[in-house]
Amino acid sequence: MAVPPETTAPIDPVKESAAAPRTEHHGLWMQAWKRLQKMPGAMICFWTIVLLVVMSACSWLNVPLTEFRYDQTSTEILANPSATHLMGTDELGRDMLARIIFGARLSIAIGLVTAGIAFVIGTVYGSIAGFYGGKIDSVMMRGVDIAYALPELLVMILVGVLLEKVEIFGQPVGRGTFGILIALGLVSWMGTSRLVRAQLLQLQSEEFIDAAKAAGRGTAEIIIKHMLPNAMGPIIVALTFTVPSAILSESTLSFIGLGLSPPACSWGTLASDGWRSLRTHPHLILFPSLFIFITVLSFNLLGDGLRDALDPRTRRR
């Protein structure tokens, strides 16, 4: 998610006064949020994402957003978009808008959960490598290099197929969901870990870290309280880009038939269904694709905006 305006990162007073003049009593995050609000494009994307996430959440909580319920007696099969069915209906007479809202459930959740997995694994791994440095660092980073050398899609397909039938807490989340989540998590933490490591190596030479060490603080405390908050900006930007790439990967895998499969429903499986009737009923692939596109575009543009907002130097350049 984007920067919550109310959280204020603990910042060393010495550093803060050096970085920003103390004219306003705002923390780093508040300042970034203020700068972000001045970018209309990024704000449109931000609110679009909020809307999509709310849509996904409603779907999880079974809040009805449309009046359409599947009804086996429906005669409106493969109807074109009209006033009653804004996005038309599919081959069983199901309303496409209702299906897309239901698909948002998995598509958005997969994007966000993958970013979460990438954040947790990447931060822990990168922190250890970056904090200790030296031999530990080079061995750990060589591991990342090897993992990078494997073609992503191959790993995702193999792991996804491997875990196809596993279910989360016995919940019927749909065939392949768990496998895809693990597969996406496996390929997306490496970038985060490299970033965290680089940030921590840089912070090692800061005086306030020396001060914390001299004061006898423990390793975990130094990393969590003093280093990570200062590295948070670039990490959040990177995570904002992880979400759309996970959504793209999931939809691509589902499209070629190796990701989620029915009864699981995501925008990727909807597009995959629509692909078969491209010639006769293009609306079936058009609308799911449009939603994937809008979501990915919003996250990408918000990421660009966040990067500028969190690091004003790159903007001026």
Added chain:
Amino acid sequence: MPSPWRDAKQNKNATAYSYWLIIYGLQTDETTMFVLVIKRALAAIPVLWIVATLTFIMVRIVPGGPFDLDKALPPEVVKNIQAKYHLDRPLLEQYGLYMGRLIQGDLGVSYKYANRTVNDILTDAFPVSLQLGAMGLLLAVIVGIPLGTLAAINRGSWADGVCMLIATLGISVPGFVVGALLIFVFGLWLKILPVALWESAQHMILPAVTLAASPAAYLARLTRSSVLEILQKDWVRTARCKGLSWERTIIQHVLRNALVPVVTVLGPLTAILITGSFVVEYIYAIPGMGRFFITAVSNRDYDLIIGTTLVFGGLLIVTNTIVDIAYMFLDPRMKVEG
């Protein structure tokens, strides 16, 4: 410096000299390159071995086997088929058998494409994928680099805005959407281009454009930030001050340096192209490696899965080595570690 090295150099003993050069891995360009290639080739062996082993383990624990049909075969028949392909042996023995053949360059047999070895299938499919990938890469470079440069030198203007809008759209559209759109417009609506198969030059236009869309956008974004960074350098101002025209400064001084980071992403770019080729080969029904891999996974065609994975892995290693060599030529200050 070790004295035997100096001795060898002073005595002009070419063999001993190059021997020391190889051991210390430095000095002349040609030797460094040679050493680098040798080192990479040696390092590739364990990496490919790990890839083969991991894939071997993965395909065997995936539920379902190659001979699971909708209509179950009689158990005796299944037993006979499994015996023919040694699938009834213990896993470790199967692994030993596979590795033994792999060392001799034999990637095994396909269970689904009867009478075809994996080597045979890959020999047919690899050139198709290579051709598609090369065309996609070429198109991406031709479109992406000028687009990014144009955006950077007109920074803040409408041209920058348009170029970056195109680039952002490009990385946000899934490959299958580009493909579906192109097929719909050029194939079904205007009816000017064929929408499937891989036969003539006309058949290659739509797949190549589909494949190039995302890497072109990626290259444009990268080129833009790289050129912007180089434009800040003092020596760009120097070049302008000594009277060099703007165009020549851009081409001779800025682009040459700005392209160094662009060349280094050839590795990730190859990965993007491989991923893209899966989708493109799927939607245009092109008989390339991506398509064979997809069907092999669905069919649990064990040897074909491992064989394809190995070729993709090898391809990435080769491109990374090429990147390192190109790096040395473009920027001699870089010391590439083997």
